[in-house]
Amino acid sequence: MSGADGFGQRFAGEATEIPPLVRPPQPAAQAATQPAANAVDRAEHGLPLQFRTTTADPTTVDPTPADLAIAESGAVEAATELDGSAEVVLGPTGRPMPVLPEPRPVSTHGQARVISMCNQKGGVGKTTTTINLGASLAEYGRKVLLVDFDPQGSLSVGLGLNPHQMDLTIYNLLMQRDVTLEDVVVPSGVPGMDLLPSNIDLSAAEVQLVHEVAREQTLQRVLAPAIGQYDVILIDCQPSLGLLTVNALTASDGVIVPLECEYFALRGVALLKTTIDKVQERLNPRLRVDGVLGTMYDGRTLHSREVMSRLVEAWGDTVFHTVIRRTIKFSDSTVAGEPITSYASASAGAESYRQLAKEVLARCLDA
Amino acid sequence: MSGADGFGQRFAGEATEIPPLVRPPQPAAQAATQPAANAVDRAEHGLPLQFRTTTADPTTVDPTPADLAIAESGAVEAATELDGSAEVVLGPTGRPMPVLPEPRPVSTHGQARVISMCNQKGGVGKTTTTINLGASLAEYGRKVLLVDFDPQGSLSVGLGLNPHQMDLTIYNLLMQRDVTLEDVVVPSGVPGMDLLPSNIDLSAAEVQLVHEVAREQTLQRVLAPAIGQYDVILIDCQPSLGLLTVNALTASDGVIVPLECEYFALRGVALLKTTIDKVQERLNPRLRVDGVLGTMYDGRTLHSREVMSRLVEAWGDTVFHTVIRRTIKFSDSTVAGEPITSYASASAGAESYRQLAKEVLARCLDA
Numbered sequence: 111m112s113g114a115d116g117f118g119q120r121f122a123g124e125a126t127e128i129p130p131l132v133r134p135p136q137p138a139a140q141a142a143t144q145p146a147a148n149a150v151d152r153a154e155h156g157l158p159l160q161f162r163t164t165t166a167d168p169t170t171v172d173p174t175p176a177d178l179a180i181a182e183s184g185a186v187e188a189a190t191e192l193d194g195s196a197e198v199v200l201g202p203t204g205r206p207m208p209v210l211p212e213p214r215p216v217s218t219h220g221q222a223r224v225i226s227m228c229n230q231k232g233g234v235g236k237t238t239t240t241i242n243l244g245a246s247l248a249e250y251g252r253k254v255l256l257v258d259f260d261p262q263g264s265l266s267v268g269l270g271l272n273p274h275q276m277d278l279t280i281y282n283l284l285m286q287r288d289v290t291l292e293d294v295v296v297p298s299g300v301p302g303m304d305l306l307p308s309n310i311d312l313s314a315a316e317v318q319l320v321h322e323v324a325r326e327q328t329l330q331r332v333l334a335p336a337i338g339q340y341d342v343i344l345i346d347c348q349p350s351l352g353l354l355t356v357n358a359l360t361a362s363d364g365v366i367v368p369l370e371c372e373y374f375a376l377r378g379v380a381l382l383k384t385t386i387d388k389v390q391e392r393l394n395p396r397l398r399v400d401g402v403l404g405t406m407y408d409g410r411t412l413h414s415r416e417v418m419s420r421l422v423e424a425w426g427d428t429v430f431h432t433v434i435r436r437t438i439k440f441s442d443s444t445v446a447g448e449p450i451t452s453y454a455s456a457s458a459g460a461e462s463y464r465q466l467a468k469e470v471l472a473r474c475l476d477a
Numbered sequence: 478m479s480g481a482d483g484f485g486q487r488f489a490g491e492a493t494e495i496p497p498l499v500r501p502p503q504p505a506a507q508a509a510t511q512p513a514a515n516a517v518d519r520a521e522h523g524l525p526l527q528f529r530t531t532t533a534d535p536t537t538v539d540p541t542p543a544d545l546a547i548a549e550s551g552a553v554e555a556a557t558e559l560d561g562s563a564e565v566v567l568g569p570t571g572r573p574m575p576v577l578p579e580p581r582p583v584s585t586h587g588q589a590r591v592i593s594m595c596n597q598k599g600g601v602g603k604t605t606t607t608i609n610l611g612a613s614l615a616e617y618g619r620k621v622l623l624v625d626f627d628p629q630g631s632l633s634v635g636l637g638l639n640p641h642q643m644d645l646t647i648y649n650l651l652m653q654r655d656v657t658l659e660d661v662v663v664p665s666g667v668p669g670m671d672l673l674p675s676n677i678d679l680s681a682a683e684v685q686l687v688h689e690v691a692r693e694q695t696l697q698r699v700l701a702p703a704i705g706q707y708d709v710i711l712i713d714c715q716p717s718l719g720l721l722t723v724n725a726l727t728a729s730d731g732v733i734v735p736l737e738c739e740y741f742a743l744r745g746v747a748l749l750k751t752t753i754d755k756v757q758e759r760l761n762p763r764l765r766v767d768g769v770l771g772t773m774y775d776g777r778t779l780h781s782r783e784v785m786s787r788l789v790e791a792w793g794d795t796v797f798h799t800v801i802r803r804t805i806k807f808s809d810s811t812v813a814g815e816p817i818t819s820y821a822s823a824s825a826g827a828e829s830y831r832q833l834a835k836e837v838l839a840r841c842l843d844a
Contacts, residue, residue: 230680232629262599262716274741310745313597317718317752349629351684352719374641378677385684 202409202433204419210468213250214476222255222340223475224333225400226362228386231378232349235368235405235434237264239466240346242459243366245449246467248302252341252475256298258308259329259358260348261316266307269298270447273309281311283332285318291335299448304340316353325353326393330361342475351385359389364400364474369421371407371414371433376421399428400474403466407433432466434459569776569800571786577835580617581843589622589707590842591700592767593729595753598745599716602735602772602801604631606833607713609826610733612816613834615669619708619842623665625675626696626725627715628683633674636665637814640676648678650699652685658702666815671707683720692720693760697728709842718752726756731767731841736788738774738781738800743788766795767841770833774800799833801826 201207227236237260244254258265258280263273282289283306291306298305319325329345336343345358359365365386369375379402390397402425408414414436422429435458446453451460568574594603604627611621625632625647630640649656650673658673665672686692696712703710712725726732732753736742746769757764769792775781781803789796802825813820818827 230628231677261597310598310741311748313718313745314748314751317748317755348717350715350717350719351680352717374677378680381678381681381684384681388684 201431202407202415202418203404203422203429203431204415205422205427205431207431210465210472211476213468213471216251216341219253219341220338222253222337222343223364224337224343224345224362225364225366225470225474226345226347226355226358227368228347228355228358228365228382229367229369229378230349230351230355230382231370231375234370234375235403236349237268237346239366239368239403239405239434239463240265240344241268241449242451242463243466243470244298244303244342244344245300245451246460246463247342247470247475248300249451249464250467250471252302252471253339254303255295255306255336255340255343256303257306257329257333257343257345257358259312259345259354260308261310261313261354262348263307263309263312265346266305266309268447269305269449271296271305271307276307276309279311280306280308280332281315284312284315284328291332295336300452312354319353319357326356326360326389329357333361351382355385356389356393359386359397360393362394363396364398366400366470367402368405368434369402371404371417371421371436373413373417375417376424399425400470401430402428403430404433406436408436430466430469432462432469434462434466568798569774569782569785570771570789570796570798571782572789572794572798574798577832577839578843580835580838583618583708586620586708587705589620589704589710590731591704591710591712591729592731592733592837592841593712593714593722593725594735595714595722595725595732595749596734596736596745597716597718597722597749598737598742601737601742602770603716604635604713606733606735606770606772606801606830607632607711608635608816609818609830610833610837611665611670611709611711612667612818613827613830614709614837614842615667616818616831617834617838619669619838620706621670622662622673622703622707622710623670624673624696624700624710624712624725626679626712626721627675628677628680628721629715630674630676630679632713633672633676635814636672636816638663638672638674643674643676646678647673647675647699648682651679651682651695658699662703667819679721686720686724693723693727693756696724700728718749722752723756723760726753726764727760729761730763731765733767733837734769735772735801736769738771738784738788738803740780740784742784743791766792767837768797769795770797771800773803775803797833797836799829799836801829801833 198206227240229236240256244256248254256265256269263271266276267273278289278294280294283291283294294306295304296307297303315328319328322328324331333343345362347355347358367379367382369379383399386397386399402421404418404421407418418429418433449460449463450457451463454460565573594607596603607623611623615621623632623636630638633643634640645656645661647661650658650661661673662671663674664670682695686695689695691698700710712729714722714725734746734749736746750766753764753766769788771785771788774785785796785800816827816830817824818830821827
């Protein structure tokens with residue numbers, strides 16, 4: 111069992127078929143091999159934190175294009191672990207927080223980047239992230255199309271649509287040649303953001319596509335006319351690695367992986383990476399992982415921080431600096447049928463998603 | 478658009494590819510063509526109830542083998558709508574309640590009937606039904622194997638298992654030739670009931686099985702050794718119609734469809750029936766629908782009763798007389814990690830599932 115966290119072959123072309131068993135780290139064994147990094151915190155909890163030494167020592171930081179600027183001031187999420195060197199403010203991911211540039215204004219639209227929100231585990235925040243990242247990007251002036259690609263239709267319901275009253279959904283767009291994108295797109299209620307809705311009909315597509323020619327490219331084909339009209343297209347995937355998700359990945363330029371800050375979550379993500387690698391290799395060479403987003407983060411628990419540090423170990427700067435905290439309440443905004451960025455515009459939740467939008471813009475839209 | 482409820486081709490070999498749009502019934506138009514059945518209730522609500530005339534008039538009842546005995550006494554769920562003829566007590570499905578025979582004692586085990594709990598809509602009560610029907614059948618002396626066939630692992634968690642601490646799951650049984658059924662089966666905590674657990678690893682099977690020979694028969698193959706040891710095997714399916722569900726249907730003798738008592742639910746079930754028909758035709762000729770189970774039923778609302786009457790119109794006596802009421806609280810028993818039949822043995826929820834077990838025994842196990 112090489113790579114206890116299942117990320118041993120992170121960027122290898124063909125990852126292991128059988129996902130390795132992920133176990134929580136063994137504190138005793140690790141403590142023996144760990145130097146004095148994060149000594150204060152470790153002393154407090156009697157357990158090691160595994161921040162990379164590169165982040166613990168600012169003189170050895172190796173900035174990537176995503177870390178556009180590093181500064182102690184302006185960090186939105188200031189960490190409490192300062193680790194001796196008082197100059198650097200660590201974010202919740204254990205890395206120095208970059209100052210994210212203000213998004214540049216845009217006057218023309220088009221050449222959309224297609225990004226799938228993908229994790230085969232349910233309840234990790236895919237739909238919430240799709241709605242609120244989309245709404246934040248729209249606030250920054252981008253034209254956004256959300257694609258509900260889950261037959262459970264949570265994204266559509268989350269934007270106030272009634273599943274009883276949809277005449278046409280993405281199912282019709284996929285399966286009926288005479289239905290066009292314009293027939294199915296509806297406004298989302300957020301200026302600049304549209305929606306391709308879905309309901310349980312989409313579960314039929316999974317069955318019917320099996321016998322189609324180019325069954326993996328169907329979504330890509332029907333989304334093609336939207337590329338010229340929008341700046342970003344966000345696809346909310348089904349919590350499964352079946353044919354619908356493979357369609358979403360084939361249609362995408364990037365993947366964002368929302369990930370619950372919990373040990374067990376790492377296990378599923380190793381497998382998701384295998385699937386992404388396969389789609390990239392066989393169907394869509396331009397596909398890349400745009401980012402891994404820690405959700406349900408609770409900075410007060412050692413557990414959350416350890417998971418985050420293992421995530422950073424495994425995925426490096428692919429992990430977004432922004433995290434979505436467990437304490438943020440989204441249930442009210444779901445009932446309201448609108449994003450938290452408009453329902454509770456000044457809330458911490460809204461602010462987190464605006465910060466995520468800035469990171470996404472800096473990393474892969476304005477880059 | 479023939480068959481407004483999508484059940485027009487109920488027993489036709491090849492149902493329509495595109496699920497017809499289901500709309501709530503048009504009260505005004507129907508009221509004009511409906512005779513005086515359920516007049517009291519209709520007068521009360523100003524809307525028609527559509528009980529079949531066969532159920533409204535006991536002299537024309539056409540009993541099926543499942544309706545083993547019809548009597549006013551002994552009905553567990555007595556309806557309030559008596560419809561003029563005082564002799565017949567209608568159950569919540571609008572049909573006379575049969576007296577279900579006490580399950581016969583068994584001394585030997587084996588020749589298990591394999592039954593899939595199937596609905597591609599999530600949150601309709603598949604897992605709750607699997608756990609509690611299984612526990613009730615075990616109470617009646619049957620040897621029961623539950624199969625968690627959903628990568629989200631809710632059935633395993635619902636029986637108190639920790640997804641972090643599973644060494645082997647059904648994923649290993651499916652994908653590794655050297656892993657046997659005995660290696661993976663664990664006791665469920667309920668005497669006479671075992672479990673094949675699952676966790677997120679199973680999502681890998683969906684990807685990996687695509688390239689296997691006889692990919693639809695993999696579950697059937699690995700369950701074969703269990704047939705001789707158990708009386709009933711209940712498979713909790715994933716809420717999707719993908720390859721895992723097709724595997725479950727191919728391995729099954731029967732399907733139970735838990736169905737939320739809501740108009741929109743009918744739409745998904747038309748499509749599920751198409752899938753069942755296809756599997757029956759191409760992969761598994763012995764497959765039949767053992768029953769449709771109304772869940773989240775609220776007898777106080779016209780809506781629930783109308784949906785139930787449309788269900789009976791479409792599926793006839795395939796609909797179980799037992800319904801699972803919305804008012805039943807299962808959350809406590811989920812936290813307890815055991816079935817409601819043991820956690821709250823005397824509760825209405827436990828009683829409903831014992832009644833369902835009697836119906837299942839009479840209909841397809843002891844028949």
